[in-house]
Amino acid sequence: MSASADPRADAVEERTLADDARLAGELVRDAGRLALRMRAGGIEADTKTSISDVVTEADHAAEALIVERLARARPRDGVLGEEGSAQDGASGRTWVIDPVDGTYNFVSGLTWWCSALALTDGDELLLGAVYHPHDDALYVGGPGLPTTRNGVPLPKIEDRPLGESCLTTYLHPPFYGDQVGQAFGRVVAGVATLRMLGSGSMDLCAIAQGQLHVACQHSVPPWDRLPGAALVLGVGGAHRRTTAAGKEWSVTGVPSAVDAVCAALES
Template identity: 30%
Template sequence: MTTWNTETISDVIRVAHLAADAAKSETLKFFRGTNLSTENKDSGGFDPVTAADRAAEQAIRSVLAAERPQDGILGEEFGTSEGETGLTWVLDPIDGTRGYISGTPTWGTLISVADESEPKFGLIDQPYIGERFLGGLGVSSMTGPLGEKPLGTRETDALTDATLLTTFPEVGTDLERRAFEAVDRQVKLTRYGMDCYGYALLAAGQVDLVIEAGLQAYDIQAPIAVIEGAGGIVTNWEGQPAHEGGRVVAAANETLHAQALALVRSVVDG
């Protein structure tokens, strides 16, 4: 098992910042450019990948090769590299590529570190708007144009007072959409299209819930660490750990999480 001593914690956080900085240089180089080529990874739909996605992940991997070569890596674009330390860096170089190619600013880079059991540290970087969110290993903070401040989730205890986010209005399958809509009908406000920024806003105390489906491990592990570090809770739709992805309910607190989970379960269970 991994030993999380002070030296390891400090080094992981240091390298995460270096990796995010390296990715930022690549993503901003391409963002809103006129010659960015896009490929579709999904023959049945639209799942774009760009040169920026690949360049950013390569930049992160170069940092890890230089700074922590014995750790494992799981990245969206270049797969898995086995390590020897029990630690795995989980990477999504551009979370929100559809937004990225559309010129919207809320795409981000996700970097997390997991041990043999779960994600322990996460970083959500929003390069264009200049915000960075950290959580786990005793850290819970953000930096941005207004400076640095601690993260902390809301204490909202009723769905009727809650703000709900998700990326796609259709959410997933027809069943998953109907489960989402069961919560949507109860909340005060629903907004769409945030990608990873929605999870960051939850950790920052700006919104109360994020509900999504069809996620991969690299989509959710950094948000899990950031949200849990800020006092929130993230599970799958069965109320179990969500670090492998799938269907996710992220909530500001346990009270709100229980209410949202009960509604989605009522639809999924029939």
């Protein structure tokens, strides 16, 4: 059978970014609702790298749900999941999965957590999707896909200087006294105020909605960085990576503040 006669190959050619966005929204909504139901029934957490880096059976179940659905809907695509799912695909595209982003909050009964994923094609970020179960809010968007909340387009992001911006981060106290802390201190010295809420994708949803303004964190894995970055890019925001104190930093938000944060880190 020739490649053109393969119905799966034809289906790949016919897909649009909107089709991928609809699928992404369905996946994170179902994963987030599964995690919420499991939490209601009681769960236990295991520690990964530190007391604040935890994982639960809900993380694993939500990731498995997404991976299984993708195997049927996008069999030629690869997957990369926080909880260990990893498979190269034949299409060059990869679905990057964070089944429960903000697991410490999730375990503690706080509401600032979500299910998130992103779709990439090689090094190109195509889209992100984030579902916040507490608010029943689904965010989908990307560089070429205007960001929506429950299907309603979000307004373009309003630019502002760093001195009028709220910075969000996830920097643990052990880093405050070394070169990483010094680099971060240069950033904080220029901001209006600071928040550390515990879910990178949720923080970036808030930036996309104009509630927060810029995020800065080092050593961010792709599942914590890409879903929310796509949403911010979808409303005209900026996403940059730079190196300071021997670490790679991810900076996302309103363009002027992103530029100022990068300059402070690099100085």
